Amino acid sequence: MSSFSAAVITFPGSNCDRDMAVAIEQVCGGTVHRVWHGDAALPEGLDFIALPGGFSYGDYLRSGAMAARSPIMRAVIEAAGRGVAVLGVCNGFQVLTEAGLLPGALMRNAGIRFVCRDVALTVANNQSLFTAGYSQGQRVTFPVAHHDGNYFADEATLDRLEGEGRVAFRYAEPVNGSSRDIAGVLSEGGNVLGMMPHPERMIERAQGGSDGRALFASVVRGLVAA
Amino acid sequence: MPKVRVTISLKNGVLDPQGRAIHHAIEGLGFAGVQDVRAGRQIELEVDDSVTDAMLDEMAVKLLANQVIENYRIERVAG
Numbered sequence: 001m002s003s004f005s006a007a008v009i010t011f012p013g014s015n016c017d018r019d020m021a022v023a024i025e026q027v028c029g030g031t032v033h034r035v036w037h038g039d040a041a042l043p044e045g046l047d048f049i050a051l052p053g054g055f056s057y058g059d060y061l062r063s064g065a066m067a068a069r070s071p072i073m074r075a076v077i078e079a080a081g082r083g084v085a086v087l088g089v090c091n092g093f094q095v096l097t098e099a100g101l102l103p104g105a106l107m108r109n110a111g112i113r114f115v116c117r118d119v120a121l122t123v124a125n126n127q128s129l130f131t132a133g134y135s136q137g138q139r140v141t142f143p144v145a146h147h148d149g150n151y152f153a154d155e156a157t158l159d160r161l162e163g164e165g166r167v168a169f170r171y172a173e174p175v176n177g178s179s180r181d182i183a184g185v186l187s188e189g190g191n192v193l194g195m196m197p198h199p200e201r202m203i204e205r206a207q208g209g210s211d212g213r214a215l216f217a218s219v220v221r222g223l224v225a226a
Numbered sequence: 227m228p229k230v231r232v233t234i235s236l237k238n239g240v241l242d243p244q245g246r247a248i249h250h251a252i253e254g255l256g257f258a259g260v261q262d263v264r265a266g267r268q269i270e271l272e273v274d275d276s277v278t279d280a281m282l283d284e285m286a287v288k289l290l291a292n293q294v295i296e297n298y299r300i301e302r303v304a305g
Contacts, residue, residue, distance in 0.1 A: 062292055069289060098292065105294040108243045152240060152295060177241065 004030025004220055006048040009076065011037040011067040016053035016090065016200065023200035024050065027216035037070040047223050048085045049076055051092030053145070053198060063106060063148040064094030073099050085129055085219055086192040090146055093184075093194035102185050102194045103161065104153030109146070110177020116145040118208065120172035121183050121197060125165045128186055129222040130193045133214035139172060140211040142197035149196040151178035151185070161185060168193055227272045230282055233299045234291045235266035 006024045010017045021032045033043045037056075042049070057066035067073070073095070080086045080101055088096040096102045109115055118141050123134040134140065153161070158179055161167055169184035176196070184195030199212030236242050242264050249263035269290055273282075282300050291298035 061289070065289065065292070097294075103294075105292055107241070107295060110241060110243050112243050112247050150241075150243075177243070 004028050004048070004223070005033070005043065005046050006030065006050065007033040007035045007042055007046050008050045008052060009035050009037060009072055010052070011054065011056035011070065011091075011095075013056040013058055014052050014054035014091065016198065019198075020050045020052040020089070020200045023203045023212065023216055024048070026203055027213050028220045035072060037067065037072050040071045040075065042072070042075045042079060046079065046084055048087070048219055049079060050200075051076070051086070051088040051095050052200075053090030053092060056091055056095065059148070062094075062098065064091060064096075064098040067091070067095045068098035068100075077101060080187070080192050083189065083191050085223065087130065087215075087219070088192075088194040089198055089200060090144075090149075090196055093196055094148060096192060096194040101192050102187055103157050104151055104179075104185065106148050106196070107150040107152050107177075108148055109150050114145075114147045115149065115176055116143075118143050119175050119183075119197060121169045122172050124167040124170045125186070127165065128168055128190050128193070128218075130186075130215055130218055131168050132222055133218035140169075141202065141209055142199055142212060143201050143208075144175060144197045146176070146196055149176040149178065151176075151182045151196075153179060158182075164188070166190075169195055169197070228275065228277075229303045230271040230273055230277075231301045231303050232269045232271065232282075232286055232290050233266060233301070234269070234296050235298075236264060237295055237297055240295050 008017050008021045024032050094106045121140050123138045126134045126136045166186040171181040171183050199215040202209045202212035244265040245263040286298045
């Protein structure tokens with residue numbers, strides 16, 4: 001690929017957008033466009049779109065609900081439909097479920113409390129665009145910082161997700177009450193990943209570890225191969 | 227102006243940590259006999275006469291309720 005082109009969307013209340021942009025710049029290289037939620041269109045020729053963490057619209061109504069209906073999301077949904085890689089982290093995951101790009105919903109943590117700490121995850125499927133750089137079952141450590149990370153879907157949906165290899169990451173131990181310890185979910189086409197833990201905050205040693213690098217590196221390698 | 231009340235509640239079988247915490251607090255205050263507590267949300271709209279039931283239903287489906295986890299009920303109330 002001659003020049004990798006990514007966009008990080010900023011909603012009012014996003015607070016991990018800069019971390020996300022830096023992670024993509026450092027690991028993927030290329031150009032990272034910063035896009036405002038009120039924009040109607042995305043830059044042309046994007047390879048990768050990231051929806052960052054934060055508390056868009058103050059979590060009004062439901063976490064991610066307002067952001068999912070903002071003008072730029074129509075363009076993101078359209079791009080995802082064309083197969084553009086889309087990563088939603090934390091609030092970004094909530095936005096993706098609210099926008100209907102991923103199944104299920106993220107509810108209040110079962111323990112009520114906000115959880116902010118490093119958690120151990122296992123790679124549940126290393127055959128995806130986002131996880132190919134990990135080994136199957138690999139244990140990685142990413143931070144979480146959320147109040148509404150309790151992944152819920154009905155039993156039939158959970159069975160389907162597991163059967164189709166669409167659970168990308170699981171918590172190694174219970175963190176927030178998520179059904180079947182699901183921490184990250186892939187879309188049917190495999191080009192959309194939503195996850196509560198923050199890979200963009202584990203890019204270099206100064207951040208406490210670099211387990212997140214392989215996720216961004218996987219996307220670049222996967223897109224070059226495609 | 228006519229008023230519309232939209233009541234949003236969690237579906238049966240969906241864990242409601244907030245309801246459970248409220249339940250604990252009620253018991254902590256010494257009240258006995260409360261079997262279960264479910265927390266929901268109520269949204270009131272003031273609408274023109276031109277707003278139809280179908281439009282209200284569409285608002286609920288597209289935004290006010292997340293039907294993966296929530297049910298909604300729409301009532302027109304005397305305003």
